Amino acid sequence: MYRRWLWPASALPGVLWLVLLFVVPFYAVLAVALGTVDPILFQPVPTWNPLEWNVGWLNEVFTRLAPGGIWFDVGVRTIVYVVIALALCLLIGYPVAYYTARHAGRWKGLILILIIMPLWISYMMRMLAWVNLLQEDGWVNEVLMFTQVLSEPQDWLGGRDLTVILALVYGYIPFLILPLFAALDRIDRSHLEAARDLGASPWSAFRRVTLPLSKTGILGGAVLITLPMFGDYYTPNIVSGAPSTSMIGNQIDLYFHGGPQPTIGAALTIVLAAFLTILMLYYMRTIHRAQREAGTVGAL
Amino acid sequence: MTHHPKERPNSLSRRGFLLRSAGAAAAVSGAGPLLAACGSTTSESNGAGGEGPGGLPLARPDKRVTLPRWEDPIESGLEPETGGTFTVFNYPAYFYRKLLNEFGDKYGVEVQVTPFDNINSGLQRLASGGVEPDVMEITPDTLDIGVAGELIKPLNLDYIPNLQKNIWPQLVDPFYDGESRYTVPYTCYATGIAWRTDKVTEDIAGMDQPWDIFWESQAYKGKVGLLSENRETIGMALLRKGITDINTEDPELVNQAVSDLQELYEICNVKVDDLQYQTIPEGSSWLHQAWSGDMIAGYIYYLPKGTPASALGFWRAPHGKVPVQNDCFAVCSTTKKPVLSHLFLNYLLDNGVAYENFVDFNGYQPPLNEIDPAALVREGVVPEHLENSVLTDDDLGPDSLQYGTLTSEGQQLWQDGYSNFLAGGGS
Known part of the structure; x- marks a missing residue:
C-alpha cells in the first residue's frame, strides 16, 4: 500500500505547482476574457461560472484577426518574425550545442556558463544595451564599416524588421541551446560508432542518427522560445518602436494598459494561447512517439 | 435645489454608483446616477451633452462642471499626521526627489514614490487595492473615473492656500473641476x-x-x-x-x-x-x-x-488651435494621512517648490502667476527661440482645445482606432 502511493505522491508538488501557477491563472484569464467590464473603472469583472460566459469578445477578436480584419497583418507579421527568428536560432544554436556536447571536452562547463551568463542580466537591460550598440554612431556600425562590410552607417533602430528579428534571436537563443545541448549530450556514442562501422560518412551519420535522436531537444527548445516570442511586445518596442514592426503582443499590451476594453486583451491572450496549444500538442505527440520507439513508455 | 454634501444623510457608496448605473456593461446609464443621487446636480452645465463614467457630465473648456462630493472633506484646523511613509503615486521621475525629501523632512515622514505607466493603469491598480498611496497625479480626462469610483477624496481648500495665492485664475476654479473640489493643478x-x-x-x-x-x-x-x-x-x-x-x-x-x-x-x-x-x-x-x-x-x-x-x-x-492640457494632483481615498496629503498639495503649489521642480528637474511648467515667459528667457532658463514652449493663463481659457473625458463608447472608438494604427498595416 505504502509503495503503491509513494511514487504518485512524489508528483504532488509538481501538480500543485501546475494548478496554482498555470491552471488557476489561465482560468482567471478565461473568466476575464469571457466576462464583463466595470462601467466606471473599466476594470475587468471576471465571470467564473462557465454557464454565464459571454463569447462576444472572442468573436470580436476572431473578426479582427481574420483576413481583412484590422489585426490580420500584425498577426501574419508576428508569425513571420517568430518563424524566421526560430530558424535563425536553430541555425546558430544547433552547431553551438553540438560542439559543446560533442567536442568541447574540458571546456564544456565554461561554454555552458558563457551561454547562460547573459541570462544573469535582465532581458530589458540587455535590449537597452543593444539600443546603444545599434545607434548610428554605435559599435555595430563602427565595426561593420571598419571591416568594410558597410560603406556608410545604417539606421538599425529606424523601424526595421531585421533588427526586431535579430533582437528576438539574441534574446531567446540561450533557451534553445540548453535543451538542445541536453538532448545531444544524452545521445549514446555507440549509436554513432555503429553507423560509422556500417559505412556511413560523418555527414550521413549525423543526418541519419544524431539529427533524429536530437529531435526532442530541437522541439523542446523550439517550444520553449516560440511561446514567449509570440507574446513578446517589449522587443519591438525597444529596438524599433514603429507600428510597421509591431507584434500581436503589442495589441495585448495596449488593451491591458488602460481603457474600456481590457476584455479584448484577455480574449486575444486566449486566442493566442489556443494557437500555441497546437504547437504544444505536436511537441507532446512527438515526445510520446519518441519515448514509445525507445521503449520507455509502457516499461514503467 | 442644490444640496451641499454635508446636508446629505449618507455618502453615496461606490456600490450605489454601480446599482444606479446598472445596465449594459460597457455603457453607463443615462440617468446620471451620481448627480441623481445628489438630489440635484451641482454642475453648472451638462458638459458636452454625453455622460462619462458614473454618469458624470463631460466637462469641456466652454462647459464647466462642478463634480459632486461623494463624501465630506476633512475638517479644517487638524494637525498633520507624522511618522511612517507617505506615498506619492505618479509617473516615474516626474517630481524632483530632493523636494520630496524636503517635504518628508519637514513633516517627519519618509516619502516614497510608487510609479505607474499611465494614469489609466494607475487608477486600475488603485481600484484593485494593489497600491495604497496618499496622493496621486491625475488628469482632467481621467478625473471622472477617480471621482465616480471614489478613488480620490474631496479637498478642503483651507489647507491649500497656495492654490488661490499662486496659481493662474483659470486653474483655481477649472472647467473640469469647478471649485477645485478634487484636484489642484501640477503642470501644464x-x-x-x-x-x-x-x-x-x-x-x-x-x-x-x-x-x-x-x-x-x-x-x-x-x-x-x-x-x-x-x-x-x-x-x-x-x-x-x-x-x-x-x-x-x-x-x-x-x-x-x-x-x-x-x-x-x-x-x-x-x-x-x-x-x-x-x-x-x-x-x-x-x-x-x-x-x-x-x-x-x-x-x-x-x-x-x-x-x-x-x-x-x-x-x-x-x-485656440493648439491642444493644451494640465496635470493635476489629488488625495487618494486610500490615504491614512489625509491632512498631510492636503499639505503636500499645498507644498507643490508653493512658488519656490514649483519653480525649482520646473527648472531644476522636470522641465514641465507649473501654472504659477509669477512665471513670465520673457523672464524665463532673460534668466536663461529657456532659450529665446523656445519661448513658445512656455504657456500663459490665456492658453487655458474657455476657447482652448483640451482633451476631455469621452463617453465609454467614445473611448472604445478611439482605442480601437489607435489599435488599428498601431497594428502597422501590411509589411
Whole structure:
C-alpha cells in the first residue's frame, strides 16, 4: 500500500505547482476574457461560472484577426518574425550545442556558463544595451564599416524588421541551446560508432542518427522560445518602436494598459494561447512517439 | 435645489454608483446616477451633452462642471499626521526627489514614490487595492473615473492656500473641476512639433498647415515619431484636417484620422514613443510630435555638449488651435494621512517648490502667476527661440482645445482606432 502511493505522491508538488501557477491563472484569464467590464473603472469583472460566459469578445477578436480584419497583418507579421527568428536560432544554436556536447571536452562547463551568463542580466537591460550598440554612431556600425562590410552607417533602430528579428534571436537563443545541448549530450556514442562501422560518412551519420535522436531537444527548445516570442511586445518596442514592426503582443499590451476594453486583451491572450496549444500538442505527440520507439513508455 | 454634501444623510457608496448605473456593461446609464443621487446636480452645465463614467457630465473648456462630493472633506484646523511613509503615486521621475525629501523632512515622514505607466493603469491598480498611496497625479480626462469610483477624496481648500495665492485664475476654479473640489493643478503643456533644426530643412512654423510636415517627411524616414497616446495621435490627424473638435465621437471622423495616420507607414515609417525629450536633443529622432515641456527638459538635460540650443525647434499652433492640457494632483481615498496629503498639495503649489521642480528637474511648467515667459528667457532658463514652449493663463481659457473625458463608447472608438494604427498595416 505504502509503495503503491509513494511514487504518485512524489508528483504532488509538481501538480500543485501546475494548478496554482498555470491552471488557476489561465482560468482567471478565461473568466476575464469571457466576462464583463466595470462601467466606471473599466476594470475587468471576471465571470467564473462557465454557464454565464459571454463569447462576444472572442468573436470580436476572431473578426479582427481574420483576413481583412484590422489585426490580420500584425498577426501574419508576428508569425513571420517568430518563424524566421526560430530558424535563425536553430541555425546558430544547433552547431553551438553540438560542439559543446560533442567536442568541447574540458571546456564544456565554461561554454555552458558563457551561454547562460547573459541570462544573469535582465532581458530589458540587455535590449537597452543593444539600443546603444545599434545607434548610428554605435559599435555595430563602427565595426561593420571598419571591416568594410558597410560603406556608410545604417539606421538599425529606424523601424526595421531585421533588427526586431535579430533582437528576438539574441534574446531567446540561450533557451534553445540548453535543451538542445541536453538532448545531444544524452545521445549514446555507440549509436554513432555503429553507423560509422556500417559505412556511413560523418555527414550521413549525423543526418541519419544524431539529427533524429536530437529531435526532442530541437522541439523542446523550439517550444520553449516560440511561446514567449509570440507574446513578446517589449522587443519591438525597444529596438524599433514603429507600428510597421509591431507584434500581436503589442495589441495585448495596449488593451491591458488602460481603457474600456481590457476584455479584448484577455480574449486575444486566449486566442493566442489556443494557437500555441497546437504547437504544444505536436511537441507532446512527438515526445510520446519518441519515448514509445525507445521503449520507455509502457516499461514503467 | 442644490444640496451641499454635508446636508446629505449618507455618502453615496461606490456600490450605489454601480446599482444606479446598472445596465449594459460597457455603457453607463443615462440617468446620471451620481448627480441623481445628489438630489440635484451641482454642475453648472451638462458638459458636452454625453455622460462619462458614473454618469458624470463631460466637462469641456466652454462647459464647466462642478463634480459632486461623494463624501465630506476633512475638517479644517487638524494637525498633520507624522511618522511612517507617505506615498506619492505618479509617473516615474516626474517630481524632483530632493523636494520630496524636503517635504518628508519637514513633516517627519519618509516619502516614497510608487510609479505607474499611465494614469489609466494607475487608477486600475488603485481600484484593485494593489497600491495604497496618499496622493496621486491625475488628469482632467481621467478625473471622472477617480471621482465616480471614489478613488480620490474631496479637498478642503483651507489647507491649500497656495492654490488661490499662486496659481493662474483659470486653474483655481477649472472647467473640469469647478471649485477645485478634487484636484489642484501640477503642470501644464501644449502639444506641438519638435524637430532638429540642423536636420529638418523645412520651415515648419511657416507652413500653411505645420502638421503636414509628418506627411511630407519622406526624407527623414526612420527618424520621425508621434506620441504614443491615442488621444494625441488621432487628435493631431483631426487637427491637420482642420477639425478642432478633438473630443469628437463621430466614427467617420476618427476612422478617417486613423486612415490618414496609416499613410505615415509608407511615408516615414513613423514610430510611436514618448521619448522625444531625449531623442530629439540626442539626435536619434529628428521630427516628433511633442509636448511643450519636452524641449525645455531636453535643453536642460539631454542636449549633448557641443550641440547648440538652436538645434532644437518647437512649434505649437496659436491659441485656440493648439491642444493644451494640465496635470493635476489629488488625495487618494486610500490615504491614512489625509491632512498631510492636503499639505503636500499645498507644498507643490508653493512658488519656490514649483519653480525649482520646473527648472531644476522636470522641465514641465507649473501654472504659477509669477512665471513670465520673457523672464524665463532673460534668466536663461529657456532659450529665446523656445519661448513658445512656455504657456500663459490665456492658453487655458474657455476657447482652448483640451482633451476631455469621452463617453465609454467614445473611448472604445478611439482605442480601437489607435489599435488599428498601431497594428502597422501590411509589411
